[in-house]
Amino acid sequence: MLTKAALFPTTLASLAKQAKALSHPARLAIIEHLAARETCVCGDLVDALPLAQATVSQHLKVLKAAGLVKGEVNGPRSCYCVDLDALTGLREAFDSFFREALSEAPTCAPDAGCC
Amino acid sequence: MLTKAALFPTTLASLAKQAKALSHPARLAIIEHLAARETCVCGDLVDALPLAQATVSQHLKVLKAAGLVKGEVNGPRSCYCVDLDALTGLREAFDSFFREALSEAPTCAPDAGCC
DNA sequence: ACGACTTATCGTATACTTACGATATACAAT
DNA sequence: ATTGTATATCGTAAGTATACGATAAGTCGT
Numbered sequence: 001m002l003t004k005a006a007l008f009p010t011t012l013a014s015l016a017k018q019a020k021a022l023s024h025p026a027r028l029a030i031i032e033h034l035a036a037r038e039t040c041v042c043g044d045l046v047d048a049l050p051l052a053q054a055t056v057s058q059h060l061k062v063l064k065a066a067g068l069v070k071g072e073v074n075g076p077r078s079c080y081c082v083d084l085d086a087l088t089g090l091r092e093a094f095d096s097f098f099r100e101a102l103s104e105a106p107t108c109a110p111d112a113g114c115c
Numbered sequence: 116m117l118t119k120a121a122l123f124p125t126t127l128a129s130l131a132k133q134a135k136a137l138s139h140p141a142r143l144a145i146i147e148h149l150a151a152r153e154t155c156v157c158g159d160l161v162d163a164l165p166l167a168q169a170t171v172s173q174h175l176k177v178l179k180a181a182g183l184v185k186g187e188v189n190g191p192r193s194c195y196c197v198d199l200d201a202l203t204g205l206r207e208a209f210d211s212f213f214r215e216a217l218s219e220a221p222t223c224a225p226d227a228g229c230c
Numbered sequence: 231a232c233g234a235c236t237t238a239t240c241g242t243a244t245a246c247t248t249a250c251g252a253t254a255t256a257c258a259a260t
Numbered sequence: 261a262t263t264g265t266a267t268a269t270c271g272t273a274a275g276t277a278t279a280c281g282a283t284a285a286g287t288c289g290t
Contacts, residue, residue: 007165008140012147016140023135024278025123028212032127035216042237050122052280057238059278077287078237084217091213097143098206101150102199139248157267167250172268174248192257193267 015097018090021066026051026059034069034082041077130212133205136181141166141174149184149197156192 008016022028026049033048034040042060046053060080063069068087071080123131137143141164148163149155157175161168175195178184183202186195 008144012140012143016138016143019134019143020138023131023138025127025131026278028127028131028134029123031216032212036219043235046237051278053237054239054281055279061238062277073237073286077235082216087213087217091209091217094206094209094213097147098202098209101146101197102202102206104151141248158265161267166248168267169251169269170249176268177247188256188267192265 011093015093018066018068018093021063021068024059024062026056027063030056030059030063031068031082031087034080035087039079040081041079045080126208130208133181133183133208136178136183139174139177141171142178145171145174145178146183146197146202149195150202154194155196156194160195 022031029049030045033045037044042053042056045060046056049056051059060069060071064071064080068083068090069080070083071078137146144164145160148160152159157168157171160175161171164171166174175184175186179186179195183198183205184195185198186193
């Protein structure tokens with residue numbers, strides 16, 4: 001990553017960024033967990049995940065930075081929960097990406113016999 | 116990543132893996148490009164992307180490893196194209212992940228006044 | 231104020247990712 | 261066979277991610 005400027009369309013850059021937030025099973029598990037049980041404190045997660053408390057906190061930070069999770073730090077009993085709007089938006093972003101890709105893709109090549 | 120065993124449900128692990136494949140704008144751009152123009156050789160991509168040929172080839176390798184792209188190496192004129200089945204499957208995997216997360220998520224906490 | 235408990239941050243080690251130039255490989259055309 | 265063109269791989273450098281123990285910081289109950 002030596003030279004990096006305005007290289008990719010912002011739509012793709014932003015989708016990639018959020019995909020990155022989903023690119024670790026622990027973070028997917030956190031989202032699932034938070035979605036299931038609202039008002040979840042971090043401790044629940046540490047118990048539910050095979051990771052040290054510091055690591056869970058770090059993953060939460062990543063999710064928070066990506067905007068997928070909201071956290072209210074009520075002192076020692078932080079409350080994290082999923083950001084439903086963000087999650088919905090991301091879902092739609094993925095959906096339109098796939099929709100476009102799949103609709104534009106021809107079933108097979110018209111001329112070349114490759115695929 | 117010092118100790119890693121069977122830690123997460125395979126569903127999440129696999130979704131995370133594929134999300135990782137989508138977690139770079141160049142790879143999203145590649146998928147879009149391949150989806151739009153079938154029978155795409157790598158050269159097209161190198162022209163379309165602001166990256167060196169070696170780097171594009173590397174990204175293609177990642178996509179291929181993730182199963183999202185099929186590549187037939189016809190000598191000097193490799194033909195890469197999106198794997199429609201895989202893309203469809205991934206779309207559904209994301210969709211069911213989001214569906215579950217969003218449907219299970221209560222709009223707000225029943226008791227705590229945090230979120 | 232003090233201790234118990236919970237979460238965040240720091241420091242750090244290891245591994246992975248990204249990128250590129252240089253080089254190898256492989257076919258096509260002459 | 262030789263040259264040209266196209267793609268893959270190697271080597272390498274720099275950045276980023278993952279993980280954890282140790283420590284800090286903040287709050288509640290006493």
